[in-house]
Amino acid sequence: ESFLYYTKCYLRESLPLQAMFICILSLPLFHTFISLLTLFLGDVRVRSRAGFETERRGSHPYIDFRIFHSNSEIEVSVSARNVRRLLSFQRYLRSSRFFRGITVPNSSNILDDDYNGQAKCMLEKVGNWNFDIFLFDRLTNGNSLVSLTFHLFNLHGLIEHFQLDTMKLRRFLVMVQEDYHSQNPYHNAVHAADVTQAMHCYLKEPKLSKSLTPWDVLLSLIAAATHDLDHPGVNQPFLIKTNHYLATLYKNTSVLENHHWRSAVGLLRESGLFAHMSLENRQLMESQIGDLILATDISQQNEYLSMFRSHLDRGDLCLENANHRHFILQMALKCADICNPCRTWELSKQWSEKVTEEFFHQGDIEKKYHLGVSPLCDRQTETIANIQIGFMTYLVEPLFGEWARFSNTRLSQTMLGHLGLNKASWKGVQREQSGSGDDVDPAFEEMDSDILPQEPRLS
Numbered sequence: 001e002s003f004l005y006y007t008k009c010y011l012r013e014s015l016p017l018q019a020m021f022i023c024i025l026s027l028p029l030f031h032t033f034i035s036l037l038t039l040f041l042g043d044v045r046v047r048s049r050a051g052f053e054t055e056r057r058g059s060h061p062y063i064d065f066r067i068f069h070s071n072s073e074i075e076v077s078v079s080a081r082n083v084r085r086l087l088s089f090q091r092y093l094r095s096s097r098f099f100r101g102i103t104v105p106n107s108s109n110i111l112d113d114d115y116n117g118q119a120k121c122m123l124e125k126v127g128n129w130n131f132d133i134f135l136f137d138r139l140t141n142g143n144s145l146v147s148l149t150f151h152l153f154n155l156h157g158l159i160e161h162f163q164l165d166t167m168k169l170r171r172f173l174v175m176v177q178e179d180y181h182s183q184n185p186y187h188n189a190v191h192a193a194d195v196t197q198a199m200h201c202y203l204k205e206p207k208l209s210k211s212l213t214p215w216d217v218l219l220s221l222i223a224a225a226t227h228d229l230d231h232p233g234v235n236q237p238f239l240i241k242t243n244h245y246l247a248t249l250y251k252n253t254s255v256l257e258n259h260h261w262r263s264a265v266g267l268l269r270e271s272g273l274f275a276h277m278s279l280e281n282r283q284l285m286e287s288q289i290g291d292l293i294l295a296t297d298i299s300q301q302n303e304y305l306s307m308f309r310s311h312l313d314r315g316d317l318c319l320e321n322a323n324h325r326h327f328i329l330q331m332a333l334k335c336a337d338i339c340n341p342c343r344t345w346e347l348s349k350q351w352s353e354k355v356t357e358e359f360f361h362q363g364d365i366e367k368k369y370h371l372g373v374s375p376l377c378d379r380q381t382e383t384i385a386n387i388q389i390g391f392m393t394y395l396v397e398p399l400f401g402e403w404a405r406f407s408n409t410r411l412s413q414t415m416l417g418h419l420g421l422n423k424a425s426w427k428g429v430q431r432e433q434s435g436s437g438d439d440v441d442p443a444f445e446e447m448d449s450d451i452l453p454q455e456p457r458l459s
């Protein structure tokens, strides 16, 4: 099955149609041959791996996202009893759609020249904090993550410095973009592109830019672009209560972040982008990208924040020290990941609506299958305004307050300015809706206690 799947993927991406059909016809023969080979040689793939284990691309069962998108062309009937067993492969669904002749919207990469020109124009201002990623995504026909990250690699001189093959780089980025679920209202490739753009803004900050090495920049951009890779659109508690394979695999700890990291490692290896580097460097890269991605686990925020605070109190951060630089990059990625409330109201509001839509979607599924509705996910009792005010008060303000202590620049002041204005706007909305205006979502008030790891991810 796995061989068939991989062959289909390979065929889909690499060969012309004729070769495809010839190969499909000979698949049963191949299948038998490979089965025999596997019997004699064992699983070469597993044995040949050194260092970090990767989750093979698309090789693990996943919650079938068809249940989250009941309006799709595929009608699925599931009962409350068997929802726990509804596992599928994200990529399998996509390739099987292809073989059934169903085209996925936005699959065309052909751009109108005019739009292409406007997108290029926007990239000249990629370092501006008010960069409109939604507009950029439209202008690039849904390819914002590929276009933006490729541009940033070029801008930072990474292609030249690391002697990167531009075809491999583009292919890697296309695979990354494809492995985000475009059906997720929030955790999709546009969010990844937005985080990558924010990360670029932070890398340009004087304190960082003068001490970062090309290696640091390379890892930061890859980690930002892949930090939510293959996100299923539900949070960790959901995966735990549905006995999901990944929750077991990662022992209920940073389940999603571990999965994003291992998926990124899988794509890095598959693309061969760094095949020309030494094994030691590749392993170091994989491990450091992991440290960056794992830092985005919002349930660990207090630990990172108190470490950051202690360093700032003692004034002992020394950016010539590689470990300190790495820690600052972790903090920068955390900021980039939850910077939505620090954008202009027009951008910030759209993100707020999208993340709430994703939460409520999960809540609807939980209700439908009697799984118990997670905090912040009940559309009957929650409002966008309440969720946002709690999010800003308990997570965003403390983090960006410390960041501004570390890097007290115009950008930091701009971000804090937007944060204040946006919070005031949501409070206005809250007052209109409830008549009071001082409600902070109780789910966030509990975050100071041990309940935090059980809260939904907000980023």
Ligand SMILES: [Zn+2]
Pocket: 191, 195, 227, 228, 296, 337, 459
């Ligand atoms: Zn994220």
